[in-house]
Amino acid sequence: MAIEIEQKFEVSIGLISSISESLRNDPTLGNFTLSYARKVTNFDTYFDVSGQIASREWSLRVREKSAGAFSVALKRPRSGVGGSAAIHREELENPADGSLAEVLTTIVDILKDENIISAPSVAIETLIHRGGIAAALRELGLINAYPVKTTRDIWVVADANGDIAELVVDETEYLDASEGSVREGRIEVEISDAVNANKLTEVSRCLGRRFNIREVHTSKFQQALVHHASRHLRDKLEAKVTLGDVSDYETLLAQIDASSEFVRGYQFHRSADRRIFDTYFDTKKHELFRRGWYLRLRREGESKQLTFRRLKERGEQRYGLVMQQEIVVQPSSDMNEAWSAIQNWLAPVRGASRSTPPADFSRLEASLAASGLHNSLEVDVTRTSWIVDRADVRSSDLRNRIAKVKYDRVAFRRPSQTTALSHFEFEVTGVEDEDAAPNTLRRDSYQAFLGDFLEVCVDKTNGGQVDKRTSAKYFHGLTELGIVKKKPEWLTDGRLELQILARESAPEAVQSRNWGLMRFWSALATLTAGLFALSAGQGDGLLTGGSTSIISITMQTLGFFALVLGSFFLFKDPPGPVSRARRLVIIVCTVMAAVVITIPFMGRGNAADATAFLGLLPLVISLSRNGMRG
The missing domain is CATH 1.20.58 (Methane Monooxygenase Hydroxylase; Chain G, domain 1)
Incomplete structure (x- = not known):
């Protein structure tokens, strides 16, 4: 059983070709020389069951190599040697550790001893002969949910004493992401002998200086989990509508209540008023804010709710709408699964670290603090809201519901301070089900209503200023209170402004x-x-x-x-x-x-x-x- 010792670096996918070309043209790294070995393409499938392998930071992989051969590997972390920054993993893999059947039998014994799987009813070799390695693992109760394709250029690194390491430039495609495949680039340097740990450090230092790349510590399996976590994110249809004068809000509020058909063709049904207290958590340097993300703990009466939300990096630009995605955690949710999904998203954030999931909501803030996330903003919201239905449909079917309109009176406060900054806004959100899949959102109907609502706002305020954008109270509160001095580019370059401007002549x-x-x-x-x-x-x-x-x-x-x-x-x-x-x-x-x-x-x-x-x-x-x- 070998010990894998390696260092990994994140590379922009657009730089993969130029880095490979640079290494071919100048195959030196300080005192080390590189010789190009070969290019291979591997198809990897990672297996797990209820997150038990991932929670141990192990990985179980079946690899189909370019030549059509299959291998199975179990990797488990081990402590570094001599304070080395390299990643040390114990690797059990065929053919180095025996035949496919022998290695899989050993792996099954390890998983069985950890109570991850039950003892098989027949011999492992029989399971493999029945349907192959992947089918054998599935029959053991493992799930193949994380397919990965990697195209790899391989170099051998040598010094005056001979070969010391293998350097690979990987173009990896995660095939199970929520929006199709996701491509990432990496450079990995691996040695097989801990005696050369210092040389590995020097090779890595030369790589970092030459290509200005950042070291990472996550495996491809862990990255696959991050992309797979997108499946926990619900697309969120939401637009903020703000008016130029505070009195305009009261004018519109009175007119909505006076006529249930405030926007012709739609019925407004008023809901009970709500009082909401939100606490937003971020790193000390507000790294979530800089990425267009936020983590919010909401209290309303006795109920609590944790929400992680982000602007989609490849934002849905249909009709100019930048989509948001969110993970919502209720007290009734599976806290371990939801916490793991959020932690996977927070993994690349500087200043955030992993922590054990809280036992319940009463211990949530302690777990957030252990993750490096602290109270950044407190928001008090008094909300009046309406459900919007089609006026020409009398059925109470949920499919006839188009949107929810919310009128929020907001008070922003710095943590533990009493002085507040007032803010007013309308929110127009989709009325998706709590468990709705993104493709069930009625975006066309929502956008049609949003356009009509904006027109009416302009008309009822006598052509007053109506601003419409995709944003969040967190972003507005941090900037208006001066907690964050410099606004990120995505907040100022206009990409969040809705492009569905009010039509010049609204039809009857x-x-x-x-x-x-x-x-x-x-x-x-x-x-x-x-x-x-x-x-x-x-x-x-x-x-x-x-x-x-x-x-x-x-x-x-x-x-x-x-x-x-x-x-x-x-x-x-x-x-x-x-x-x-x-x-x-x-x-x-x-x-x-x-x-x-x-x-x-x-x-x-x-x-x-x-x-x-x-x-x-x-x-x-x-x-x-x-x-x-x-």
Whole structure:
């Protein structure tokens, strides 16, 4: 069983090629020389069960090498030698430590002794023969959730006494990230003999000076866990709307309460007022703030909630909206899992460190302090809010809910101080379920309402200033109180400003609803007409084969497209949710049309063709006027 001794460096993915080229052109590092060995591509899959391997900082990996060979490896950390900064890991891997079956048997015994897995019912060799190494691990109860692909350039490092280390430049692709694959670059230097630890340190120092790269201590498995943690993040639709004059808020508040249809086409339902006390935690140098992140402990009555939120680095720019993602921890949540997810995100933050998860919320602040996170801002919020539904839908189905509008009276305070800074704002948020997946968010409907709400705000305040952006109370409070002197670039370069500016001439709400109804019925007409057009022929219906003339074939083809378009626009985020009655109308009309066109001499000729084309016309006009909004 070998001891792996290595140092790792983070490299910008865009610099991988230039670094490799530089090493080829000048294969020296101080007193050391490099000789290029080979390029390999490895496909690694990391296994775990309920986080038990990760919590021990172990890793269990199955590797498929370029030549098609498989290996299994278990790595466990060991203490460094002589104060060395290098990472020391005990590595059990085939073929160095035996055959595949022998090594896996040893690994299974180790995992069994740690109560990570149960004893297998059959021999390990039998499990491997049944379906291979990966299938054998799955049968043992392990889960392969973290696939990683690495393309590696390998150099041998030598000095006057011979070879001392292996240097690799890795381009790694984490295939299980929440937004598709994530690519990262790394340089790793590894020695197999602790006697050369000082030489490893010198090689690493030369690398750092030459390429200005930063040392890291996380393994690829740990990085895979960080990217996998994105699955715990819920996309958050939220926009801040602030007005130029404080009196404008009270004006709008009174008008919303006076008319439930403050924005025409939508019903506002007022919720109970709330009093919220928020405490934000950050490092001493406010590293979370600089990244566009925050960690908030919310108290409301007897309830508590911990939220980690970040602006997405590759922000969702659809309609100019920068998306946010969040992890929400309730007292009923699995604290170990949620704490691990948050800690994985905080791993690269300077000044933050890992700590054991708190037993419950009463010990949360102590655990945060142990992680290097301290009270940075206190916020007192008095909130009035409304749920917004579509006005033309009477169902209480949650799918008809479009947004939540919140009017917040905010007081910002430095920690343990009584002097407060007042702030007022509207928040317009999506009404996603607590466990909603990002792809279930009704972004188009939300954006349509947000645009209309902004227009009404401008109109009701007589053209007053209306600012709209993606932000957070934490960012505003830190900067306005002067706690943070220098604003980061992302807060000042305009990327957070919403680009859905109020339209110059807002259409009447009735017209907007009419266009939506027009699209619905024109789509229904297109669907029906498409079925009729498919039977276009010279006296023959669909069952009798129809005509083989070019005109008839063209009509049938166009009819097919009309049929597809009609179906698509009826069910793809229509202007209003398709009620059961409307769905029944669609089904009935479709069935009737399908029956009619199978009868010879019915549903044919110019009448059917003209109906198909005329059905498309209002649909196209409707879409050109309002896009997918209706």
